[in-house]
Amino acid sequence: MSFNWEIKVANPVLIDGMSFRVRYKKKPNGSWLDFLPNPTTNIFTITNLDEEEYTAEIKTVCADGTLSTPSFLDSPCYGGGGGGDDDTPPLVNIHWTDMSSSPDKEYTTDNFNLNIAINATDAENDIVLTELEVSSNNVNWSVQSAITNQIVQVVGTKPTSYYYRVKVTDSKNNTATSNILSVKYKEVIVRDLQITNIQGVYPATCGNEGEEINFDIIGKPNEIVKFQMKCIEVVGHNFNFVINTDTVASAFTWGTVQNGATKDGTLTLNSQGKIGCNAKMCLRPCLNEAYSTATIEFTLYNSDGITLSNQKLRFNAYQDCNI
Structure with missing residues (x-):
């Protein structure tokens, strides 16, 4: 017996020139297998899998060829059915839309205006809430806004430092918190x-x-x-x-x-x-x-x-x- 695993990636939504780089393996210690060709849509299917549980690694390939931080997704129970009782939490990572290699940015003007891309996945595709959290010290966090898009705009004014992360929640109240991006003010003294x-x-x-x-x-x-x-x-x-x-x-x-x-x-x-x-x-x-x-x-x-x-x-x- 075999089954087909349909994967739906909620974020980011692929546009021209973008794709996903996908590989998968049997749990817990199988060898990684590449899924080719790279999917160019947000829904794709890995076919003819053995009646085992699998893990998939998904990276976004941007138009310039750079890769995002990977997200990992577990398959539902073998046979492709069920999974309704799966308590696997969702996964989320964020990056600057300019694909900067560093998560940390500096600004030297009175204010800044930047965009963050969100990549969130869930085994059952039932993420119900995505929230942007902000901190000025990387210790005390507060919810800045609920997010409905894959790109969120962030703004700030000097001399405050800003730290950003995203929290996602699925229908079973499982949560996941992303990596952290920061924007810090750098004073430029003109003498x-x-x-x-x-x-x-x-x-x-x-x-x-x-x-x-x-x-x-x-x-x-x-x-x-x-x-x-x-x-x-x-x-x-x-x-x-x-x-x-x-x-x-x-x-x-x-x-x-x-x-x-x-x-x-x-x-x-x-x-x-x-x-x-x-x-x-x-x-x-x-x-x-x-x-x-x-x-x-x-x-x-x-x-x-x-x-x-x-x-x-x-x-x-x-x-x-x-x-």
């Missing part, structure tokens, strides 16, 4: 050196300031920013240089600056991740130089020494004493 409000050149008294340049350093709140200044393209005499911030006068000074010289320093950003700076080039008093100009190259670094920004500022200064 830059912004140049604003260049004041221009103005005549100064002997030894006084020349051109001023205002700029902001923007980064992470309360961050200590490392920077280096390098003097290039000097015309005229050596000079002094000072940076005032919006909180500290003369927060950084550099005396007798020569061509090619460098100077390192640090500045601490405020709680909003910003500090305003005012840089001035000063001619040394009465050195018989009426004019001097130089380019100061600013380079910002993070705590790991990685360059974040590089900016060149051109300074000019005049004096009216010629001794």
